Amino acid sequence: MDDNGNQVIIDEGGSGTIKISEDVVKIIAGLAATEVEGVSGMSGGLAGGIAEKLGHKNMSKGVKAEVGEKEATIDIHVIVEYGCRIQEVAYQIQTKVRNAVESMTGLKVLSVNVNVQGVSFGPDNKEEDGKIK
Numbered sequence: 001m002d003d004n005g006n007q008v009i010i011d012e013g014g015s016g017t018i019k020i021s022e023d024v025v026k027i028i029a030g031l032a033a034t035e036v037e038g039v040s041g042m043s044g045g046l047a048g049g050i051a052e053k054l055g056h057k058n059m060s061k062g063v064k065a066e067v068g069e070k071e072a073t074i075d076i077h078v079i080v081e082y083g084c085r086i087q088e089v090a091y092q093i094q095t096k097v098r099n100a101v102e103s104m105t106g107l108k109v110l111s112v113n114v115n116v117q118g119v120s121f122g123p124d125n126k127e128e129d130g131k132i133k
Contacts, residue, residue, distance in 0.1 A: 020105055022067045026060035029074050029112075032100035033063070036092045038084035040120030043077040062117075072107045079118040090114040 007019045033039060042062030062077040074097060080089050094112040101109050 020067075020107075022065055023060060025065045025067050025072055025074070025101060025105060025107070026063040028100050028104055029065060029076060029097045030060050030063045032097045033076050033078060033093050036089060036096055038081050038089035039093065040079045040081045040122070043079055043115075043117035067107065070108060071110050072101060072105075073110050073113075074101065075113045075115065077115045077117050079120050080116055082119050082121045086116055090116070 007021050030042060034042065044058060044061035064075040066073045076093060076097065078089075078093065080086055093114050097112045098109045101107060
């Protein structure tokens, strides 16, 4: 009757248990990553693109998380704005995601792997016909 397939039990105390879904960890990580200056968006692949076209906003788009009983490993796939230093953006993503997940869930984040999937030139860098200036 107790399904722990996609949940992590954080604490088993005298007053009960606390269960956090793996999806919650992915949402926290995704939101923290999008708050970093220089991140244009998340790269979620084909399934994420189809869901967005159908009007479903996926807050965990571009995030994969492996969550154990007390630790987590997170992979983030991002698109970086043109002109930003990728190393600095990636380091800020790692720091912000680690801090957000650890403070909100109590899990120890072992690693945050940042995968840059593309560079966004933004709407200001294109002419009317869609070519880059």
